[in-house]
Amino acid sequence: MTAVDERTEPLNGPAAPSIAVRMEGVNKWFGTFQALNGIDLTVKRGEKIVVCGPSGSGKSTLIRCINQLEAIQAGKIVVDDIELGTGGKNVHRVRREVGMVFQSFNLFPHMTVLENCILAPTKVRGIAKAEAIATARKYLARVHIPEQADKYPAQLSGGQQQRVAIARALCMNPKIMLFDEPTSALDPEMVQEVLDTMIDLAEEGMTMVCVTHEMGFARRVADRVVFMDRGEIVEIAPPEEFFEHPHHERARVFLGQIQRTHKPADPATPTI
């Protein structure tokens, strides 16, 4: 037996590697535009990372490279000890272990909530339908919408749809969850219910990489904040340090702009 890592959480077996994601010298171009420039980032198992930065800074591209929704042109990404290079090998193995939640929910509109949740477990993992349904109901209960299982996505509010999307990803029993601005498309009154779901998930020990501008969420949940600008990681720091004493000028400018629009009611308490 390997030694049990002190960071290992109940979600991960004792034999699981302590590094969830390792990116080394990752470069990504869209045509002549370089979206990612020399990205080095290691996410430990159970760690919660918040990625922020101005729009167009490459933060969405960064997490989309982790499950290879975007191919990379140079560098190396290792996810759960599975190596992804530039060739697209092992992609399917990685995607099974990585759940993703999108800004625009992307639920399958022609399927009920329950069908959305059991599609991948039955077709990709080969789990029996009855078992998949039981798992789906468990996760729908965990995101507090067990009663919506037989509805279609269009019958739900934005917040409910996003919670279904989270449940759908969890049904694959992923080791890592990626969130791509999960609250940006929501009406303000629905942001909290989705953030609460994410906080629950974080407290259960899930490894999470979240692109978000919800700085209250970052302060409360993140182990480290990654600040990106122009395709580069400019600063990585624990949230208190990043928010109180950002080292780089670009981070200071960005935080100034964010705080103007997301002014906390009381600076002493996180705004979540």
Next chain:
Amino acid sequence: MIRAFGWNEVLFIVMALRWTLALSAIAFVGGGIGGLAVALARTSSITWLRLITTGFIRLFQGTPLLMQLFLVYFGMSILGLGIDPWTAAAAALSLHAAAFLAEIWRGCIEAIPPGQTEAATALGLPWGTRMRYVILPQATKIAVAPTVGFLVQLVKGTSLAAIIGFTELTRSGQIINNATFQPFLVFSLVAGLYFVICWPLSFLATRLERRLARATAR
């Protein structure tokens, strides 16, 4: 001697309708299977598949159906497959339908928001599963109305098979006209029979389109 245009002649023409319908059905099924394959290849990420199928579609959309019938008909005899109007008409019309249906269906597949493919991909669904359970069920809904609309074109297109000696509705009209010399009566009847088939289809297509417009209205 000129034959009179009586009930027997009318019956002869009406009975030929079944060959028009049979040819339409074969071309639609053949075109549907081929069209789906071409549409999937046309929307794939594999470059050479996309190029070949784009060429196929351009070729069949850019040449008259009559020439396609001639080329398949005479091409078959050059290849030593013998001259058989049935096979030639069925093959030519199937290829023709495949090209047009592929282009219609490509549009429907591409109309599905990319987020659907991304979500399915992120869940680990491989291409086939993604298409079968996520993309095609949604694309089918959009495709029904234009597909029925194309079916009308296809039914009318079968009349060209008369030229290569396939005895369907139009050819039977020509045969009767040659004997009776009543072109206006004969071809009015022939046209009327096409209308009886095509009008309900057009009507259906319009209704389906309206229903889809209501369903997708935001």
